[in-house]
Amino acid sequence: MGERPCIDMPHDQTTRTKAEPDPGVMRRQANLIRRRSLQMVHNAGMGHPGGDLSSADILSVLYFGVLRVDPQDPAAPGRDRFIMSKGHCSGALYAALAAAGFFPLAGLNTYMQPLSPLNGHPDRNKVPGVEASTGPLGHGLPIGAGTALAAKMDGAQWRTYVLVGDGELQEGSNWEAAMMAAHYGLDNLTVIVDRNRFQQGDATETALRLEPLARKWTAFGWAVAEVDGHDHAALFSLFGGLPLEPGKPNCVIAHTRKGKGVSFMEDRVGWHHHVPSAEELRAALQELEAQAL
């Protein structure tokens, strides 16, 4: 195996300080998630960079501003649960978890290597901080409904957040869970839709129409908010105001761009799972480094 570029990049002196959420930290961490996940996908020769990039800001705001989780005690009973239902974007998730201190950054270099705990799709029994083993779509929201229900049963205050892809909402299991979460009044549950408008093979509206998406969730009994999924301040303030309506589960439709941050990847369906070549990686990292300044 040849020498692989080290992913341990600068700018991560801020990683473990999340006492006071800082917009600068969230911005820098989102940028690092993008750079690291692209490097990881390139090294592995496999991955889903388009969705890694569209979800990077959401992950950064969650892990560096919102989630009450302790990397030193990742199984603490009273922790918030974050479930990455779109498990194929494991590159972004692992980059966020490592930066948040759940495991060493150097571990990212093993992404998808033989015997690495960092499988192409996250394994809850191998990676600290991973709440659910996902990969097949439509699994995260039912599991999140279960954790939220358990918190309600116990009268506990911790919250559950589930990040789903928009194409993923074509899976019927999501709507089973949506009905059930509303029926049980799970206002401690928040689904975040990474609305990047593309799925593996096509635009969502061409493959199988999702719109009117907000009205669907509303009709299912959820309180819905729409937000720019790359606006850290807006995301942070929205999450700070949960529940949107007491007694209703929360749906945050985060409008994003697939491949966000790299000009030649944005809104290109092919980058769902294309692997950047060395040249493309260099160009992408150059753009992202410029944004970090």
Place this chain on the structure above:
Amino acid sequence: MSGLFDCRKAFSEALEQVAEADPRIVVVTNDSVGSSNITGFRQRFPERFVNVGIAEQNLVGVSAGLANAGKIPFVCGAACFLTARSLEQVKVDLGYGQANVKLCGMSSGMAYGALGPTHHSIEDLAWTRVIPNLTVIVPADPEETRQAVLAAAQAGGPVYLRISRMPVPQVHPAGYQLRVGRAARLRDGGDLALIANGTMVARALEAADMLQADGIRARVLNLSTLKPLDEEAVVAAAAETGAIVTVEEHSIHGGLGGAVAEVVVRTKPAPMRILGVPGVFAPTGPTSWLLERFGLSAQGIRDAALELVYGRVRDEAEIRTGN
């Protein structure tokens, strides 16, 4: 041995018993309260009872989430829908995720006889036993059902309990102790082995009695834990009797017979007969009639055993006489 018992009664009594002792135990169902016999649980523990409606993917996913948060869900639904409709959730959320969830597949096999093959569950053992980390238990009588519920509550990982509604006699002696992963030898014998589980154990014992009159001493094993399989007991049966008949209220493909054959062929190859539903959708008819039709009766088991044993004896005679 007197009387016939619906194992669902023992199931729900045991469930309430473990729930009383352990506040982490919850019941989750897909609107199958009556058929799962959990009305009593709902009355006693309403705050620990969750109906997710007719939605099996969500049923299993929600249960994995409850387990993530420290609950011990017993998931109750008809075996046919519980295992088939949610199979990917069973594989990924429970098996791969190692969630502490107990799937309780009620009214398994052909218990719903005349309702037709849509409601029969004769494939569930095939597709549950291939999922890593998932323990599969098929109790044979009320006492074993009771102990299986207790064992499932104690186990740290996912378990599939297959609970029939067809009345069965008690097959175990007083003081029987279920050991998960170990077969129970209910009858000694060296001429052939009858290996059964669930509703078929009583019939295998009856067949053994008939075979005794035929001059054949049949060993009877209740292989109630299908996974992990008691390989030692299976190898011993193959080595010491040289002929095995398996009996299950299930397809002949991929269930108990398949599991036993997988062990036998790589250890002590021995002729086998696998009794079950022979790879067809059953016709319409009541359970007892269907079982009869597929040879899943004491008489059918005896006939298969005689054919197997005399076939083997004849072969040996032929060898001896050089014919």
